[in-house]
Amino acid sequence: VNAPASALVVDPRLLATAVVLPGSDPAKLLALLAYGKVSAFAKNGDGADHPEPDPQPVRQRGRPLKDVQQEAEQRCEGMGSLLPPDAPADLLLATSLALTRELVSYAHRLQEFASYLRPDVLVRQVNAHAWVVAEVRRPMPRPGKEPARRGHLLETARAAGASALITGDDALLEAAAKEPLRVVSLNRFVEEDLLARFDFGAVDAPAVIQAAVSPLRSFAKSPPA
Amino acid sequence: VAGFDDTPPQRVSPTDVAELLKVSPRVVHDWLATGNVPYFELPSASGMRREYRIPLQPLLISLPDLYDLAGELQELTLMGEGRRLTEGRVHEALDRQEA
Numbered sequence: 001v002n003a004p005a006s007a008l009v010v011d012p013r014l015l016a017t018a019v020v021l022p023g024s025d026p027a028k029l030l031a032l033l034a035y036g037k038v039s040a041f042a043k044n045g046d047g048a049d050h051p052e053p054d055p056q057p058v059r060q061r062g063r064p065l066k067d068v069q070q071e072a073e074q075r076c077e078g079m080g081s082l083l084p085p086d087a088p089a090d091l092l093l094a095t096s097l098a099l100t101r102e103l104v105s106y107a108h109r110l111q112e113f114a115s116y117l118r119p120d121v122l123v124r125q126v127n128a129h130a131w132v133v134a135e136v137r138r139p140m141p142r143p144g145k146e147p148a149r150r151g152h153l154l155e156t157a158r159a160a161g162a163s164a165l166i167t168g169d170d171a172l173l174e175a176a177a178k179e180p181l182r183v184v185s186l187n188r189f190v191e192e193d194l195l196a197r198f199d200f201g202a203v204d205a206p207a208v209i210q211a212a213v214s215p216l217r218s219f220a221k222s223p224p225a
Numbered sequence: 226v227a228g229f230d231d232t233p234p235q236r237v238s239p240t241d242v243a244e245l246l247k248v249s250p251r252v253v254h255d256w257l258a259t260g261n262v263p264y265f266e267l268p269s270a271s272g273m274r275r276e277y278r279i280p281l282q283p284l285l286i287s288l289p290d291l292y293d294l295a296g297e298l299q300e301l302t303l304m305g306e307g308r309r310l311t312e313g314r315v316h317e318a319l320d321r322q323e324a
Contacts, residue, residue: 013316013319016315016319017312017315017316017319019301020305020310020315021305021310021311021312021315022302022305024312095285097235097281100285106319109318109319109321110315110318110319112318112321113308113310113314113318114304114305114308114310116300116301116304116305117301118247119247120245120246120247120248121297121301123245123246124246124288124289124292124294124297125294125297125298125301127285127288128288128289128294130285133281133282133285135235135282206302209298210295210298210299213289213294213295213298214295215295
């Protein structure tokens with residue numbers, strides 16, 4: 001998978017938390033990833049570079065690519081107005097089937113006190129913001145080299161060409177030293193990568209995420225006079 | 226989902242997709258008929274039932290077009306309000322059944 005350099009793999013535990021707690025830091029990160037996906041669509045339509053004019057009309061799921069791109073530009077503008085100044089538009093969520101399966105299992109666990117959180121709902125709400133879906137053949141941890149149980153996070157990050165894996169998993173964080181991949185906690189990622197650029201704490205995650213998935217008319221501006 | 230345990234296939238049947246997303250197989254076939262999800266048809270002998278496979282990567286990316294995600298998100302927020310959920314409680318629930 002040729003992923004952009006800013007692709008991130010985010011621990012499904014954090015992603016599940018983001019959906020259940022819309023005011024949490026994981027939710028703010030998900031909001032930035034949603035913004036990153038829309039921004040990428042706005043730049044490239046389908047995310048691929050088309051440096052040469054295509055002789056055939058480029059279409060995405062039956063819609064002209066130009067329309068998709070225009071819609072993304074409009075949505076991007078609406079989301080940008082909801083974010084603090086200088087919020088990054090280059091963070092992209094990478095995932096895989098293995099991570100999706102883990103999300104499903106977390107939904108079951110969370111249903112204990114959040115019975116409304118159906119697994120399919122959780123998967124949809126997270127994967128709607130995914131940019132790269134890496135092909136990970138199977139979680140195949142290397143004995144003695146990485147945590148046996150959650151090696152698929154590392155596998156996904158490698159396959160997606162991600163720039164970082166964000167996790168709160170102690171075992172994965174401990175394995176970070178042996179990895180060419182950057183493995184960091186969310187707090188550290190926020191401190192090292194985001195706080196210097198903009199006011200992460202001011203991200204209104206529910207509003208931004210809602211804008212990412214709402215019909216465009218809900219935040220359309222008045223036509224110019 | 227059948228077949229997902231050892232070597233997760235990257236191209237799955239409509240039945241697998243229905244099970245993964247908790248929708249009826251009829252819904253998935255409607256998506257195929259309307260071109261809402263990417264798919265390919267397997268070669269089949271004449272008179273045999275048509276078989277389809279759905280590539281997972283494009284499918285997951287397609288999902289936002291298939292659901293009222295905004296309505297679903299609003300419902301999630303409403304349901305979550307007033308439940309006094311904290312990050313600690315969420316982590317506790319995520320940890321509890323891992324042992």
